[in-house]
Amino acid sequence: MAINKAMRAALKTIAYLNLNVDIKKSYKVERHFENLGARLRPLPTEYSVWDHVVSSGDYEIPVRVFLPKKGKPRRLLLFFHGGGWVLGSIESYTEMCSRLAGASSSIVVSVDYRLAPEYRFPTAPEDCYAVARELFLGNGLLHVDPSNITIIGDSAGGNLAAAVSLMARDRGEFLPPRQILLYPATAADHSENSPFESIRTNGYDYLLTSKRVEDMLELYKGSGADSVNPYFAPLEAADLSRQPRTLIITAEYCPLRDEGEFYGKRLETAGNQVELYRMKDAFHGYMMLPPHFVHVKKTYELINNFLDN
Template sequence: MAINKLVMAALKALSYPDIDIKRNYKWERQVENVAHYHYLKPFYKAWDHKVSCGDHEVPVRIFSPPGRMRHAILLFFHGGGWVLGNIDSYDKVCANMARLTNHLVVSVDYRLAPEYKFPAAPEDCYAVAREIFLHTNLLNTPAENITLIGDSAGANLAAVVSLMARDRGEFLPRRQILIYPATYNDHTEHSFFDSVRENGTDYLLTSKRVCDYMDLYKSSDEDLHNPYFAPLLAKSLADQPDTLVITAEYDPLRDEGEEYARKLRKFGNQVQLHRVADGLHGFFSLPPIFPQVKECYEIINRFLSEVPQE
């Protein structure tokens, strides 16, 4: 299937040349913040909050859908290879998400690598999840109505928080939505997954760039074998949330995301897997008028509606 030229052009406008991320990550953060600046902020309702995590606080931004009724929650972790992105650059995505799903969206501004390497990001995300799940009076939402969601590296973090929650025994999410998740530790030509070789050079996110992100994110080579770094390596995926995995046809991460869905199912979890045809990595950040984004929200809303909301 040929890639829609409009989608390719839009995604290129949201991205940047495949320059050396290791040397230029600070510059790319600045470019991304400008490229994703949300000029419509006065037209949606959002407020900021902070969650304590050890010796620091994790900023979060809460986006409210229209209306005054009580809403279920989407706890969102943004993408960006654990190196780029923040709650400002994802403002528009989260405002749209709140409106299109009729959920409160809680966006987490976890610490970024390489200034804060693994496991800083998952610990920040877990701390926010812990507060929201254990102190449900904060947003007046029962724990069973809270869903984890993330895209790319953020989907990796959502999956990791679910594993951490199971292992630590403090709470357990009922649902998680993983949009083109990073789940494995090898994105070289030696990878088990064909999508790394088939889609790793010509479709915006390159396999080299994924490798560079992981090099910036890891504290040591030992992290590569930690399931909180690469959740597909977990020996057991038992007792995980009901899961929706959405992958993109022309994404180097496609096959590892789909393998994660199959492994979750193998361990007895309820899993739905959807591959978005003609989709590239990053499409979720496009405006909702794009067919891939429309399809994604249709799948998400069906998944959310299948569990009765209180």
């Protein structure tokens, strides 16, 4: 389904507003309304939904578990939400995670990692790693065969999934067998100097702007040295060997499109198994749309084929 004139105008309007809203000043207000809207929506009745915490040092990381009531789940998806490391929560992603659980016949575990700028890098990837470690080493959250666990994330969550896979390889405690990265952020530079053309062609008129990505990265960054840290920007990794079997889905009109695809090509060059798919006529964040949208349906199909194979 192509983007029609009405949708294109709406996307351009939202992008214009994003260009003129300073996320560095507005993030608390945006969080408030995002979570308020999520809490006003009832929890899905076709799923068992329960909250848990994973201890990491002196902090307890909230997680939300989604279990389809019908059928027997065949696997577990460990989900890291998007929101530019500044927005997003298990509340605002409850609908998407519940639909994902049903569409993939999976248990979904959604991680409420700490957000920037209150908690800058590397807090978010360390929180995500702590939950992954709990699951893969079987330390009490859910006793699931590690071979049936896949890590998945969208946008900033895709960045965190890639970071966790690199951290797992480097620390040697476990290694996820599969990762799914949905329109992930993998680079540190989203300015006009970026080597990726989609930053310029898609960075102004399609919902997410390049400027907003840059501003969120500034809020997320702990120091100047983070820009070359592969756990901050996975494309900075000199070595991408021994990574999970990977599915990367990008969106045609997303500013992050080219860096996501380049990350997939680099993974493949390093000897990993990679499936790469560009969603035609799609824009950043499309998985938050209702499940009847063609792009959402196609994504579930791609995810299931990837998991089944």
